[in-house]
Every structure is written in C-alpha cells, then in structure tokens.
Amino acid sequence: MTPVPTEHDALARTVRVEGARILATLVRTVGDVRLAEDAVQEAVVAALGAWPVTGVPPEPRAWLTVTARRKAVDILRRERVRPHKERDAALLAELEAPDVPTDDVVRDDLLRLVFTCCHPTLAPDARVALALRTLCGLSPAQVAAVTLSSEAATSKRLTRARQKIATAGIPYRVPEPHELPDRLPAVCAVVHALYTAGHAPVDGPAAFDVDVCAEALRLAELLHELLPDEPMPAGVLALLLLTEARRPARLDDRGDAVPLQAQDRGRWDAAMIARGTALLDASLCRTHGQADVYQLQAAVAAVHARAPRWAATDWPEVVRLYDLLLSVDPSDAAALARAVATAEADGAAAGLALLDDVPAGPRRDAVRAELLARQGRPADAVRALDDALAGPATDVERRHRERRRAELARDAAGVVDAGRVASG
Incomplete structure (x- = not known):
C-alpha cells in the first residue's frame, strides 16, 4: 500500500x-x-x-x-x-x-464561536452538532456517529442551524453577564460532547483522538478563565482533567487496549489529578455540596484517581454517585457504568440484573460477557461477545474483544471437555 x-x-x-x-x-x-x-x-x-x-x-x-x-x-x-x-x-x-x-485575539474568537454555536434559540441537538462540526472539524458522518443520528439528518440539522444564525442575526460575541445563565449549560454540554467525541469514539482506527481531546480541554480552560467563579465550568474542567489523566495508561506498548482494572496507575498524570480534584472541591464548595452532572462524573473519576489499585476502589461510593447522576440526568452510559460498579460492589449477578434495563449495544454486550465469565459461564460470554463484535467499535476495541472471545472460547471448550470426562 x-x-x-x-x-x-x-x-x-x-x-x-x-x-x-x-x-x-x-x-x-x-x-x-x-x-x-x-x-x-x-x-x-x-x-x-x-x-x-x-x-x-x-x-x-x-x-x-x-x-x-x-x-x-x-x-x-x-x-x-x-x-x-x-x-x-x-x-x-x-x-x-x-x-x-495574535493568540489572544484567536482565543477571544474561539469563545465567541463557542457561544454562537450555543445560542439558546438553537435547538439543543443543533448546538451540539454545530459545535462538533465547527469547533472540532468532524465530518457530518462523524457528527452523526457521535450524536447517534443519521448522516442525512445531521446534514439537515447543520444547514438549519447555520440558516438560523444568519436569518435571526445571532450575534457573534461572548454574552453580557446577565445573559450567561441561559447560555452556560449549553456551552458546558458542548465542551463535554467535544471531549467525549475524542475520548470514546464510536468507531475508527484509534482508541482516542488526542487532538480532539486537547481542543476540548483548551475550550474548557478558556471557559473557566472567562468565568472563574462559576461552578459548572470548573466542574467540566475538573472532569476532563481527571479523565485525561488516565490516557497514558489506556494503551500498552503494542497499542492494544488496557482495561481500567489492569492499568498501571503510576502512568496516570498526577499533576492533572491534583488540579482536577482541587477544581472539583472548589466548585462543590460554591454549590454547597449540591452537585450538577459534571461534578458528579468528576467525583466518580476522583474516586478512581484516589484508589491505589482497582481492588481498593470505594465501589459503594461509586454506586452512590451513579445513583445520584441517574436521578438528575438519566442516560444509557450512566446506567451501564452503574451496573459495572454494582457488579464490583455486590457481585456479578447484581450487575447482570441491572444490565437488563440497559439498551443493547456493543459496550453493554462486552460488559455482559465479562460478568457472565465471572459466573463461570464462558459459552454464554462468547455469545455476548459475538453480539458486541457485530456492532460498531474502534479497531482497538475490536481487537481486544476478539482476543477476549478467543480466551473465553478456550475456557468454554475446557468446560465441555471436563463435563465429558466426568460423565464418562
């Protein structure tokens, strides 16, 4: 080639x-x-x-x-x-x-563009799509994958958003202070969506996109600089820092995925973790402990960051935080993460029971396979991984699941052989 x-x-x-x-x-x-x-x-x-x-x-x-x-x-x-x-x-x-x-002028221009993309007269899905397209340079197909939409619907959404900005005369500026409360949640949602697009892509060759994650972090930093006393931007930045701190350990020397439980925590970025936890604590003080969705997710990341190893993680606390998150912002991703945490706290059977309420998808099926394997059901785990492999995934995820499937298939064959010997 x-x-x-x-x-x-x-x-x-x-x-x-x-x-x-x-x-x-x-x-x-x-x-x-x-x-x-x-x-x-x-x-x-x-x-x-x-x-x-x-x-x-x-x-x-x-x-x-x-x-x-x-x-x-x-x-x-x-x-x-x-x-x-x-x-x-x-x-x-x-x-x-x-x-x-100059860089200062460009920084101000970026903030103006962020707030233009997040004008309250635009529909929430249009804000996210427009920001992913303009701020991140994702193609309509990539935006569609991240937002779980079709490419045709995404293209129409982008066209309508641009037309609305032009015809409604939406100003290209950072809003006045009294306008910020209406705009800030959308801006924070867009910055978080940008990071998610880079941190956990739906498909493609790479496990993550370093440039997209870096751009989201830069925007989060700019937003926090603009509004240093606002708890929501601080919570978003804390979440991104605590998540990004783990990136150096996500792949091994061959470029293969390393699950969180197997990661070398010595490779996590200690400075990022320290700053992220400090931002989280300061933001929670401003809200008197009443956490928003970003603070709750950052709190989960902080629990992982404080644990010296996987087994020492405070799983009941993680479950409690996900319960709170689901009460204020229900999502399939949070429900899946809660099932994983519950399995760690209360056993595989408890986690599997919660998975029944999570819509089927490659990542849910992969989690199901691991919990079935823990129950000594490798054949069922293989079938769950077959379901996971039938859906979209990054090349790195697919390689990991294929290797895991081969291991479980060998385990299943061993169980069958042992059964034959016993019956013989």
Missing part, C-alpha cells in the same frame, strides 16, 4: 488543531458561518495541491489563515451581485489586510 505523504499528515494535523481557530477568526470578520467554512475548505484544498510540491510551510496556520482570507475575498467577489455591496466592500478591505491574528 502506498504510504500517505508527510505533507498530507501535516495538513491533516494542522486542520484538526488549528481549523477551529482559523474558522473563528473568519466568522468574526465575515459574520457568516457558512461563508467562513467554505473559505477554510477551499484553503485546505489549495494546501493539498501546494504542500506536496512546495513542502509544508514554516507556519502552517498562518499559511492557511492567509489563504482562507483570500478564498473568502474570492467568494465575496463572485457574489457581488447580491445586496449589501457596501458591507461587502468593508469586508473585502478587512479580509485583504496582511496581518495574522
């Missing part, structure tokens, strides 16, 4: 890491999300043609920014027949300016 050129690798990474920044700055200038997206896309196409010939420029982000500006100028000139010519002339003058925005 022909290797992918290194220029294309550099372009892909630049677009993933810097694309949202370039887009955010263009949106500020042109006031049109769709126009800015088209210009950035044309700049990427230009880079795909130029970089393999000329080499990757010393400042890829600056190259893409300038090129995207020029593409925006071209698009505006092609559309000069439409009204608002005076406005277009002003835009052209600004777009033709040679400077590249």
